[in-house]
Amino acid sequence: MKKKVVSTSSPQETIEFGKRFAAGLKPGTVLCLEGQLGSGKTTFIKGLAEGLGLKHPSQVKSPTFVLMHIYETKMPLYHFDCYRLNSLEELENIGFQDFVNDPHAISCVEWAEKAGDLIPEGARHIRFEILSATRRRIAVS
Numbered sequence: 036m037k038k039k040v041v042s043t044s045s046p047q048e049t050i051e052f053g054k055r056f057a058a059g060l061k062p063g064t065v066l067c068l069e070g071q072l073g074s075g076k077t078t079f080i081k082g083l084a085e086g087l088g089l090k091h092p093s094q095v096k097s098p099t100f101v102l103m104h105i106y107e108t109k110m111p112l113y114h115f116d117c118y119r120l121n122s123l124e125e126l127e128n129i130g131f132q133d134f135v136n137d138p139h140a141i142s143c144v145e146w147a148e149k150a151g152d153l154i155p156e157g158a159r160h161i162r163f164e165i166l167s168a169t170r171r172r173i174a175v176s
């Protein structure tokens with residue numbers, strides 16, 4: 036898969052990047068979003084959801100007390116946040132593997148590095164880096 040690196044200068048630009056990225060997404064894609072707290076992972080997913088037709092993208096927030104959210108877009112969008120994950124068992128218990136192997140859906144996994152081997156082969160990785168208060172580097176591979 037082609038590697039792509041962009042830098043954005045505002046949350047809105049990251050949202051716009053997510054929207055454009057959504058246009059080329061095929062059902063069954065798993066996106067692993069990696070990068071420190073506040074680096075823009077959720078902001079990107081907001082744009083992605085909007086690009087997939089979500090009517091109220093403001094509902095896209097990191098799942099804080101649950102591990103996942105499901106958004107109804109033109110294909111189901113599963114949004115996981117593994118930051119507070121204590122064990123892989125917690126993911127297994129909610130059926131993580133069934134979700135990320137759903138050929139009709141898009142899955143986004145924040146802090147995917149914590150999901151270890153449960154991430155399917157062929158998942159794409161998007162790495163977020165904080166360059167300054169308002170700039171983010173986003174690398175897709």
Ligand SMILES: Nc1ncnc2c1ncn2[C@@H]1O[C@H](COP(=O)(O)OP(=O)(O)OP(=O)(O)O)[C@@H](O)[C@H]1O
Nearest residue numbers: 043044045046049072073074075076077078169171
């Ligand atoms: N260029 C930018 N792109 C995205 N967010 C930006 C940018 N510049 C500033 N920000 C700010 O950085 C924060 C990014 O928050 P966001 O929730 O998207 O991060 P996150 O990577 O999901 O963090 P967490 O790991 O806590 O879930 C927001 O407060 C946003 O306003």
Ligand SMILES: [Mg+2]
Nearest residue numbers: 076077097145
């Ligand atoms: Mg987040």
